[in-house]
Amino acid sequence: MSSIVWRIEHFDEIDSTNTWLAARALEGAPEGLVATAHFQSAGRGRLDRQWESPAGASLLCSILLRPDVGPDQLQLVVACVALAARAALVRLSGVRPALKWPNDLVVADAKIAGLLAEIVSVDERLAVVVGIGVNLTHEGPAHVRSTSVRAESGVTISAPALLDILLDELETRRALLDNAAGQRRLRDEYQRALETLGQMVRVDRAHDVVVGRARAVDEYGQLIVVVSGEDVAISVGDVVHVRPHEAVEP
Numbered sequence: 001m002s003s004i005v006w007r008i009e010h011f012d013e014i015d016s017t018n019t020w021l022a023a024r025a026l027e028g029a030p031e032g033l034v035a036t037a038h039f040q041s042a043g044r045g046r047l048d049r050q051w052e053s054p055a056g057a058s059l060l061c062s063i064l065l066r067p068d069v070g071p072d073q074l075q076l077v078v079a080c081v082a083l084a085a086r087a088a089l090v091r092l093s094g095v096r097p098a099l100k101w102p103n104d105l106v107v108a109d110a111k112i113a114g115l116l117a118e119i120v121s122v123d124e125r126l127a128v129v130v131g132i133g134v135n136l137t138h139e140g141p142a143h144v145r146s147t148s149v150r151a152e153s154g155v156t157i158s159a160p161a162l163l164d165i166l167l168d169e170l171e172t173r174r175a176l177l178d179n180a181a182g183q184r185r186l187r188d189e190y191q192r193a194l195e196t197l198g199q200m201v202r203v204d205r206a207h208d209v210v211v212g213r214a215r216a217v218d219e220y221g222q223l224i225v226v227v228s229g230e231d232v233a234i235s236v237g238d239v240v241h242v243r244p245h246e247a248v249e250p
């Protein structure tokens with residue numbers, strides 16, 4: 001498979017790199033287009049939540065991917081970028097965050113990075129914009145349990161340096177998405193990095209609450225939770241929160 005040509009568009013200030021890149025994806029921009037920003041005035045999290053970061057304190061970027069997967073495998077695409085970000089942080093700073101399903105990188109339960117993946121179109125191939133914010137020199141809002149690379153390691157890394165290594169790490173993992181054997185390898189790496197597995201979790205869904213032990217991730221990236229001896233598959237759309245340390249045995 002030919003390697004991806006990354007093309008980076010940088011903004012001093014923008015509303016949201018995800019919003020900008022989704023518009024380019026709809027216009028037919030090729031895989032590998034990346035948007036970065038020094039500051040976002042309307043950075044977005046999932047479910048209409050906000051992503052907040054002072055100017056220049058984070059890596060704020062969005063990456064356009066067009067992998068050969070179905071919309072129901074979006075979580076594998078998230079895993080791909082999350083694992084690349086984790087590997088890049090290890091290489092540059094020595095900080096080794098765990099992954100928290102579905103979309104967080106955490107150090108001792110404090111959020112150091114978050115991902116937001118959005119399907120833009122499902123024509124010939126899926127067009128997915130994956131945004132990631134990584135706290136480099138500043139933590140998240142005061143009410144949130146969060147941390148930064150500098151707080152964890154004393155190391156100050158620049159956003160362009162982290163992006164460079166992240167894209168390098170993403171290139172190999174991205175190729176795995178296009179076939180079943182590769183997806184299995186990716187899922188194995190994902191499961192090893194997920195601190196959620198083995199933990200008691202509590203998932204608030206629209207109409208019920210699931211409490212059980214997280215056992216695995218299936219081929220779609222769904223979290224398999226064992227409830228009263230039965231496997232229950234949790235898809236991302238269902239999750240309001242997963243807090244291993246607050247969960248109670250049913």
Ligand code: BT5
Binds near residue numbers: 044116147
């Ligand atoms: C996320 O959502 O964690 C996805 C974050 C994605 C941000 C990137 S930045 C580049 C790209 N462009 C965008 O507009 N977005 C992406 P979620 O799991 O819903 O978490 C959001 C919650 O995290 C908020 O409600 C806060 O509680 C918390 N939060 C906000 N800013 C934070 C920060 N800097 N560090 C840690 N936690 C934060």
